[in-house]
Amino acid sequence: MNATIDIREAAAEEIRFAFATFSLGTVLVAASDTGVAAILMGDGRPALTRELTSAFPDARAVVDETGLEHTTAKVVDFLEAPHRGLDLLLDIRGNGLEQAVWQALRDIPSGETITYGQIAKALPLPATAQEVGAACAANVLAVAIPCHRVVKADGSLSGYRWGVQRKRKLINREALI
Structure with a gap:
């Protein structure tokens, strides 16, 4: 058989x-x-x-x-x-815009934050703050791609795939170093 x-x-x-x-x-x-x-x-x-x-x-x-x-x-x-830092190889998967956003996020030093709009303006391809937010939401590599370092234009915290409380704690932890 x-x-x-x-x-x-x-x-x-x-x-x-x-x-x-x-x-x-x-x-x-x-x-x-x-x-x-x-x-x-x-x-x-x-x-x-x-x-x-x-x-x-x-x-x-x-x-x-x-x-x-x-x-x-x-x-x-x-x-x-x-x-x-994280001394491991990463398998980063995403479309072109996501990859560009994620690279920009990886360039943000620990302890610093940046706005969605600032990232959008700095990208090598046209993007809106909302598209940057969508790329952050698609990220599955928490902290290795530091979406927690992105804040709203007024400096306040907004959504985070793993919860705003975790985002706040991660930002606060990095600010202490």
Whole structure:
């Protein structure tokens, strides 16, 4: 008897992931063959797992706590002290505008903030503050792509994929260094 193989399933990319706790909740760290593909913050594993599968709908998500133990520890250290940097390869996926916004965000020094409009004006391609906000919302690499450093034109905090309270704490933590 011949077994049939679903080619789509066999060809699906594998995204391995693991969890850890840190001072602002739970973190899910996911890796592809290229590097860290997602750093998601939240309050519980089920919601973070759903967020991961939503971000990578064509991938096969596989729990790998042991295989990612070292990577997860490095991410937690980074989340606790972002000014030290993250010495891991990142698998950054996005369209052209998202990539440009995310690079601009990565250029913001720890402890500083910038407005959505300022980023839009500085990009090498035309964009609005709203488009910058949409790119921030699409980011799945928390703190590694520091969307938390972006504020409204009046300096106040606005939405953040992982909660405004986390955003405030991250900004305050970086300001103390």
